[in-house]
Amino acid sequence: MVNLLKSFLDFIYPPLCPVCGNSVSVHGTLCSKCWSEFNWISNPKCYKCGYPFPADLDLGNKPMCPHCASGECELDCIRSACVYDNISKNIMLPFKHASALKYQTLMSNAMINCLRDLNLDIDVVMPVPLAYKRLWKRGYNQATLLARPIAKYFNAGLDVDSVSRKYKSDMGHKTSKQRRENVRGVFQIVNKEGLVGKKILLVDDVMTSGATFYELNRVLRKAGVSAVYAVSFCRVVHAI
Ligand SMILES: [Zn+2]
Numbered sequence: 265m266v267n268l269l270k271s272f273l274d275f276i277y278p279p280l281c282p283v284c285g286n287s288v289s290v291h292g293t294l295c296s297k298c299w300s301e302f303n304w305i306s307n308p309k310c311y312k313c314g315y316p317f318p319a320d321l322d323l324g325n326k327p328m329c330p331h332c333a334s335g336e337c338e339l340d341c342i343r344s345a346c347v348y349d350n351i352s353k354n355i356m357l358p359f360k361h362a363s364a365l366k367y368q369t370l371m372s373n374a375m376i377n378c379l380r381d382l383n384l385d386i387d388v389v390m391p392v393p394l395a396y397k398r399l400w401k402r403g404y405n406q407a408t409l410l411a412r413p414i415a416k417y418f419n420a421g422l423d424v425d426s427v428s429r430k431y432k433s434d435m436g437h438k439t440s441k442q443r444r445e446n447v448r449g450v451f452q453i454v455n456k457e458g459l460v461g462k463k464i465l466l467v468d469d470v471m472t473s474g475a476t477f478y479e480l481n482r483v484l485r486k487a488g489v490s491a492v493y494a495v496s497f498c499r500v501v502h503a504i
């Protein structure tokens with residue numbers, strides 16, 4: 265009966281690639297041509313922060329980038345599905361600012377895929393909070409839309425209100441150090457009891473310098489969280 269209903273719905277609303285509109289077999293997935301245009305992050309990559317290394321570099325098991333080797337990244341691990349470039353930007357920005365919800369499934373599925381081999385044990389999935397001023401203006405938090413299916417996949421709770429965020433002007437094109445200073449102190453713990461001892465997966469659409477994840481990790485650890493992981497759809501890859 266479910267299959268019959270699915271066939272009927274597929275007939276009325278045929279599954280189409282959300283980027284180019286070509287026919288695909290499953291709703292919310294990319295056609296093979298569009299899929300091949302993304303710069304998906306695979307191995308080799310930094311075992312801790314997911315920074316992609318050149319494909320021909322053989323660094324052995326669990327390689328680390330210089331930032332992680334120097335202890336700069338205090339999260340347990342970070343993963344991103346793809347590199348931030350003109351292709352991923354054309355999905356990410358409309359999704360963030362123009363309610364392009366047709367990209368939700370492909371983005372969250374790609375994020376789940378890049379976490380799969382880690383076998384994480386997660387209690388709570390937490391979208392990076394948006395300041396109320398931005399939430400009112402935009403009407404939704406794009407990170408929450410991505411976090412919902414990820415929480416379902418991990419059979420974990422979705423926490424959207426244990427941490428709040430103060431409004432601060434856009435970080436723009438600042439250096440990584442300036443971004444870290446700009447984001448310092450913007451997150452406040454609202455519900456400490458709900459966080460103590462929890463293993464948390466943070467979710468965001470893009471990771472630029474990592475400053476937002478680092479700062480959120482800092483306040484969550486202070487609140488007694490036991491593990492912090494993070495995932496983004498795309499990440500800016502600077503040369504290191
Ligand atoms: Zn396509």
Ligand SMILES: [Zn+2]
Pocket residue numbers: 310311312313314315328329330331332333337
């Ligand atoms: Zn790293």
